[in-house]
Amino acid sequence: MNYENFFVPALLVAFPLISAICLNFIHGKDRAVKGFAFLSIIVVLLLPWITQYGVYWFGGHPTVENLEGTNIMLSKLNLAIVYNFGIIQKIFIALLALLASAAILVHFTERVSGVYTAMIMLGIASASAVIMADDVFNIFVFLEILTISQAALVIAVGSVRAYKTAIKYLILGGVAGSSILLGIAILLGRYGMLNVSDLHKVITVESQVGISHALIVACALIFIGWLFESGMVPFHIIKSDVYSKARPSVGAFMQTQTKFVLVALWVIILRLFYGISTFNALILGVSILSMVFGVIMALRQTEFTRLLAYVAVAQAGLVGVGLGIATEASVSASVFHAINDALAMAILFLSASIILQITKTMDLHKMGGLLWKSGLVPLWSMLGIFAVSCMPPFNTYQSEFRIISAASQAGYPELTVIIILTSIATFVALIKGFYSIYLKEGQDYLSAKEMDRTPYSDRTEYVMLLLLAICLAIGLFPQNILQYIQQFVSSIGVI
């Protein structure tokens, strides 16, 4: 059998989707679910590394003769679903697969729900599709599926608070999704096509005459969708709510999805609407607000997962700041920071997973005295805090330093001050959490001597260690990743 054209990018979406359907069917059969989930995890982890690079046309029509004088866009235009797979897409999808696997594996000793693992698989498929897709409608479809899978993962917790969060998320997601679809309808009505590369060419030609009002309206509508999917102001509260109500290991996966979707959607929006002069200023404005509000809200939290959720929102804001500055250096640094921060935040979310297993609570007032009761977890957590707070030699230091340099070079010196202050406030918020969990005087549950009998998942600790090693490796050798990011940013062609 010839395998040369077998591992195509579409498989990165199709396999998790098929796996999700199968897992749904075997829901309730614990051993079957565990076996199938384990096999799926192995395949999902391997797929990004063996998939061929390039552009894949999924269900494309053959080119037909040009139909001049008609509004039918059959000829020369590609009506296929197009997936673009390069090194950056590979890094994004591989990281998603890693954290999704962690979210499944850390609960492997318990009874595993088929629907829960199916929703994680659906999350990988939808985020991968958004990262790779080159047509706007495909992106809309998978963004909606992403919203459904995230809401389902929150529902899986099974509490009334989780249901309330999920329904709020779905209502807002429904409105934001419709907003994106209306933007797409305007683009389709005006240009008769959905492929981003084709739209980019047509809009570039049209922009030489002037920017049409239809384009501005489409931009505004799709921008609202971007705000929701990225968890930017004013959707930062619902996004942090979703992270904090889900299991902490799932929260690690979700915040990674959000950061990668933020970057992928921004690239699409930029390619379509780069001619609109206020577009980057708008991105920069909401990103600064998200960064500042996120960190201020994090400082006020008394629940550890909620604190982490707001820090994740603030860090997404920082990624947005680099994108909003829109120079080649700042965008490279931002994409780099999205990868780095996803890794670093995942360490802290996984530490929260261990703490929840031990204490059965996330309330910082009820916790304390875990320093000598939880093995080496406090050490890994402290290193994770250093990583999220952008301290050397960790990877986030490299990316944040580059964002600050780019902001300074682009003529935004005041922005550098805000970014540094945000980093300090992030560190303070996380240290507050660390103190309350590990250093504060022990609470009642410690004296009940339940601590010594409370096991926690070793696997979670191993994943934390692996993520720390990756953070450190990238921090020491940033150029190994950065060179590919710089190539990717240059290839966008409009920065």
Add this chain to the structure above:
Amino acid sequence: MSLETLFQPMCFLTAAALVVVGLYAVIFMDNLLKKIIGVTLISDGVNLVLITGGFNKIVAIISPEMYEQGVKSTAFETLTEFPEFAAQAAFPLPSALVLTSIVISVSIFAIMLALAIRLYQHYNSMSCSVIFKEVDE
């Protein structure tokens, strides 16, 4: 003005009305069920915009081969050239997109309704001011 020329503007107006009513329900109505219906109204309005954008006098064509079959029927005997036929045909792409969009809307609607039932069972009320009384920061 003929009904045919009014058809498209009326469809757009209906779509705008659906979106506005939906937004009103989502923002101002207290009943959770009405909010959920509001979301579906918005979605329906957008679908209507999409399908009206592709509307044209005669049925959609998807390939020159279909045209060959089409001209053999008496309905299109006046249209002798393919470009002439194509210029008057509906754009088939929005119809396909709307189908997908409807499927997604229905999925979201189903999950929202299931959640609303669970919340009703717990709070014995559909009022958002009751359900979301304890506000999380």
